[in-house]
Every structure is written in C-alpha cells, then in structure tokens.
Amino acid sequence: MGNIKKLNFIVIDDSKLDCFIAEKVITNTGKSGEVRSFVSAEQALETIISAKNTYFPHTIILVDIQMPVMNGFQFIEAFELLGPEVINNYSIFVISSSINENDLKRVDNYVSVKQFLNKPLNSNILGALVDQY
Amino acid sequence: MYIDDEQNNLVGFKATFRFDYNILIAIDTAQAYSHLKSHPDISVILCDQRMPETTGSLFFEEMRERYPDPVRMLITGYSDIESVIDAVNKGHIYRYIKKPWTDADIRSAIEEGNKYYVTTSMLAVKNKELQAAYDELGKFTYSVTHDLRGPLLSVIGAIDLAKTMDELTEIRSLLNMMDDAVKKLDEFIRNTHEYYNLKRGKLIFEKIDFKKMMADASAIFNIAGRMDNVKFIANVSQNEDFISDENSIKIIMNNLFSNAFKFQKKNATDKFVSADISINNGTADIIVKDNGIGIDDSHIEKIFAMFYRATSDEPGSGFGLYNVKDAITRLGGTIKVKSILNEGTTFNVSLPSKVNEP
Numbered sequence: 472m473g474n475i476k477k478l479n480f481i482v483i484d485d486s487k488l489d490c491f492i493a494e495k496v497i498t499n500t501g502k503s504g505e506v507r508s509f510v511s512a513e514q515a516l517e518t519i520i521s522a523k524n525t526y527f528p529h530t531i532i533l534v535d536i537q538m539p540v541m542n543g544f545q546f547i548e549a550f551e552l553l554g555p556e557v558i559n560n561y562s563i564f565v566i567s568s569s570i571n572e573n574d575l576k577r578v579d580n581y582v583s584v585k586q587f588l589n590k591p592l593n594s595n596i597l598g599a600l601v602d603q604y
Numbered sequence: 605m606y607i608d609d610e611q612n613n614l615v616g617f618k619a620t621f622r623f624d625y626n627i628l629i630a631i632d633t634a635q636a637y638s639h640l641k642s643h644p645d646i647s648v649i650l651c652d653q654r655m656p657e658t659t660g661s662l663f664f665e666e667m668r669e670r671y672p673d674p675v676r677m678l679i680t681g682y683s684d685i686e687s688v689i690d691a692v693n694k695g696h697i698y699r700y701i702k703k704p705w706t707d708a709d710i711r712s713a714i715e716e717g718n719k720y721y722v723t724t725s726m727l728a729v730k731n732k733e734l735q736a737a738y739d740e741l742g743k744f745t746y747s748v749t750h751d752l753r754g755p756l757l758s759v760i761g762a763i764d765l766a767k768t769m770d771e772l773t774e775i776r777s778l779l780n781m782m783d784d785a786v787k788k789l790d791e792f793i794r795n796t797h798e799y800y801n802l803k804r805g806k807l808i809f810e811k812i813d814f815k816k817m818m819a820d821a822s823a824i825f826n827i828a829g830r831m832d833n834v835k836f837i838a839n840v841s842q843n844e845d846f847i848s849d850e851n852s853i854k855i856i857m858n859n860l861f862s863n864a865f866k867f868q869k870k871n872a873t874d875k876f877v878s879a880d881i882s883i884n885n886g887t888a889d890i891i892v893k894d895n896g897i898g899i900d901d902s903h904i905e906k907i908f909a910m911f912y913r914a915t916s917d918e919p920g921s922g923f924g925l926y927n928v929k930d931a932i933t934r935l936g937g938t939i940k941v942k943s944i945l946n947e948g949t950t951f952n953v954s955l956p957s958k959v960n961e962p
Binding site: 492537568590594 | 746747749750753754755756757758760761762764765768778781782784785912913914915922
C-alpha cells in the first residue's frame with residue numbers, strides 16, 4: 472500500500488506460450504518490475520539460490536504444477552528448505568490448469584503458497600494479486 | 605491335505621488317492637500348520653472332527669485367519685451334527701463328509717472343492733488385474749485432463765491477450781505460438797488413439813515390406829528434415845519375408861524418428877537421423893540413430909514410463925516411447941537404448957517374424 476517499489480516476478484511454466492502470456496499480462500498491469508520466466512523449475516531454483524545474498528524488491532513466484540523433471544510440488548518443497556532469509560523475499564502463487572481435487576488440497580498444505588490461481592492468467596486475476604502488495 | 609489322529613486312516617487315505625492327487629497327511633494340527641507353511645498351494649483340506657487336542661471345526665476356524673484360500677471340509681459322524689451346522693453357518697467349512705465315507709464321496713468332494721478353489725483363485729487374480737486397470741485409468745484420466753486442458757487454456761489465454769494488442773507483428777508471433785499449442789493438442793489426441801489401439805486393438809500379421817515402408821517415411825521426414833537442416837539416411841536390407849503387424853511397426857518407427865528429429869542440437873551443422881534395417885533369419889534389426897542432444901543417465905531408465913518427460917525444452921506428451929515399448933512387447937521384440945549427452949542417441953530394436961495368421 473503506497474509502496475513505490477515495483478514487484479518483481481518469476482514465472483515457472485514448462486509451456487513457453489504460458490510463460491509468454493504471464494509475462495505480457497504482468498507487464499500490462501504497469502506495476503511490475505523485473506519479470507523473468509523459466510521453462511525449468513530446476514533453473515528457477517538455482518537462480519533463487521544464487522541470488523541469496525543480493526538485495527532486491529519482493530518477488531512473486533508464479534509456478535505451474537505439472538512439469539517434467541521437477542514439478543511444481545517438488546519445486547515448492549525444495550524452496551521451503553531454503554531458510555527464512557530467502558523464503559521471506561518471495562510469495563508463491565500456484566497457477567495451474569488442474570481441476571484435480573487432490574492437487575488443490577495438496578496446494579493448501581504448503582505454508583509458503585499464498586493462493587491457487589486457475590489458468591489462463593488474465594489481467595483481472597493478476598490485477599487483484601498485485602493489489603495485495 | 606488330510607488331517608486325522610489315527611495313523612491307519614491317514615495311510616489308507618494316502619494309498620487310495622495318491623495316484624490322482626498330491627496328498628499331504630498330518631497326524632495333528634501342528635503338522636498341518638507346518639504343511640500349510642511349506643505348501644502355499646494346498647487347495648483342499650479334509651479334517652477329522654474328533655481329535656484329542658482339538659476339534660476339526662475349531663482348527664478350521666483358527667487356520668482360516670492365516671490361510672484363507674484352501675477349501676475346508678470336515679469329516680464327521682452323525683453325533684457331531686450340532687457342531688457341523690455351527691461350523692457351516694460361520695463359514696468355517698465348505699462342506700462336510702459323513703462317516704463312514706466311500707472313495708466316491710471323497711473323490712467328488714475333492715473335485716468339487718478344487719473347482720471352487722480354482723474359481724476363487726481366478727477371481728482373485730481377475731480382481732487384482734481389474735484393480736490395476738482401475739488405478740491406471742485414474743492416473744490416465746489425471747494426466748489426460750492436464751494434457752488436454754493445458755494447451756486449450758493456453759490458447760484461451762493467448763486469445764484474451766491478442767484482443768488487447770494493436771501491433772500486427774506481435775499478434776502474428778502470438779498466433780504462431782497458438783499454432784504450436786493446438787498442434788501439441790492434436791499430437792496428444794493422436795497418441796492417445798495409438799495407445800488405445802495398442803492396448804485393445806487386434807494385431808494383424810502380414811508380410812512387411814520394409815523398403816516401401818521406409819520410402820514412405822523418407823518422403824515425410826525429408827521434408828521435415830529440410831526445414832531444420834537434418835539429414836535423413838535410411839538403409840534397408842531385406843531378402844526374406846518378414847511377418848508382423850504393420851500398424852505397430854509404423855507406430856514404433858514414427859515415434860523413434862520424430863523423437864530423433866525433435867531432440868536435435870539447435871545450432872549444429874551436421875545434424876542427421878539414420879535408420880538401418882536388416883532382416884536376417886526371421887529377425888528384423890532396426891537401428892535408429894541421431895547425433896542430437898542425447899539423454900542424461902539419470903533419465904534413461906525412465907524414458908519408457910508413461911507420461912515421463914526428461915526435458916521441458918521440447919513439447920511432448922510423455923506417451924511416445926511408452927507406446928513404442930508397448931508395441932515392441934506385444935510383438936515379442938526388445939528395445940535397447942544407448943545415449944551420450946550432447947553426442948546423440950541410438951535405439952536398437954529387434955523384432956521376430958511372426959507366423960502368418962489368417
């Protein structure tokens with residue numbers, strides 16, 4: 472509220488098109504800072520770990536669930552092990568096309584996940600998200 | 605197995621029936637338990653009701669908890685009728701044979717009991733299969749929902765976005781991405797169809813002309829190859845008849861080829877996909893080789909698993925190699941893979957020629 476700093480974003484989705492859509496919708500809000508997207512959750516995690524000691528504004532992570540190699544749940548579990556000084560810099564939102572009840576329930580169990588968002592991402596959903604910060 | 609506390613009965617029983625059945629005898633329940641432990645395939649148990657340490661019905665009641673499968677029969681005189689009725693009602697015994705018995709009584713009881721045992725065992729196997737199929741269906745539905753909805757929602761999102769765009773070039777690049785998403789959806793549906801055909805479809809064994817099959821494949825893959833600068837080399841040596849299911853072989857080839865084309869190094873200049881097929885002494889050896897990105901050792905074990913994808917760099921359904929392996933297994937063949945990261949992958953498929961069926 473009244474914060475001049477702009478929000479950074481990390482988008483993790485194995486679909487390049489979904490990354491592109493997310494990037495566009497985020498920049499269209501006009502309230503975003505840096506937006507980086509990753510088709511691999513492993514790479515995103517490495518980037519987060521290597522940025523451990525640098526200062527940057529609060530970052531929103533949008534992560535898909537079903538991805539090859541490392542899926543969204545595995546990413547969140549690995550992320551939650553990184554320690555509070557890293558975790559507190561980020562807010563995780565899950566974006567998924569899943570309508571599976573078990574997936575939705577499982578998302579609820581992760582303390583670091585703020586909310587489950589349905590695909591496709593659009594300006595209404597993202598506008599509401601950005602307004603929380 | 606026959607349990608009786610009188611040695612003479614046991615010996616007589618074994619002597620009478622040993623030619624027709626595998627008979628185990630036990631003088632007491634301890635020996636009976638030891639037989640049950642070492643012979644899990646005992647199908648029928650006959651037990652005398654009156655024994656010094658316990659009664660047959662009590663023994664059955666107790667053993668049933670640990671060994672529920674064998675069919676239980678009590679041998680008893682009229683005076684024990686109350687306990688027999690009780691045992692039948694509680695489900696401890698399948699039937700009883702009254703004393704004194706004749707060979708024919710025992711024989712018909714064993715035949716009937718064994719029939720019941722076999723039916724029940726078969727039912728258990730069928731139930732297990734059914735449960736496995738049901739579990740697979742659950743997994744299948746979950747993945748299919750994702751793989752069908754995923755591209756669809758991408759396109760909905762893209763259309764939404766395109767409505768806000770004024771730049772024609774920007775809209776065009778978005779259209780290209782939507783094109784890919786829709787093609788992926790189509791590929792998935794075709795793979796699902798292949799999966800179904802492989803699982804439920806009938807194999808039709810007929811003569812396979814590999815030269816013709818490869819000429820058709822070359823026509824398709826040469827065009828695809830030219831766009832991405834990948835050379836397609838096919839060698840076929842077939843001097844004898846080879847009989848198999850053409851549809852299955854096409855599924856195997858198409859998936860291996862399209863993978864080889866898909867997983868190429870982006871900037872390499874000498875990209876190739878080769879197919880060497882030789883038919884000798886009723887065996888077809890098919891070698892599909894590429895010099896693409898290769899497969900990491902940590903993934904190579906799992907590439908044939910359903911819905912497994914080792915990379916997010918290229919779109920895939922996680923269905924292709926599963927179908928390949930499934931088809932090869934159904935044809936009685938084998939597949940081996942060798943791969944070096946950043947150097948390429950080689951698949952070795954070996955298929956036996958089948959007998960021509962009408």
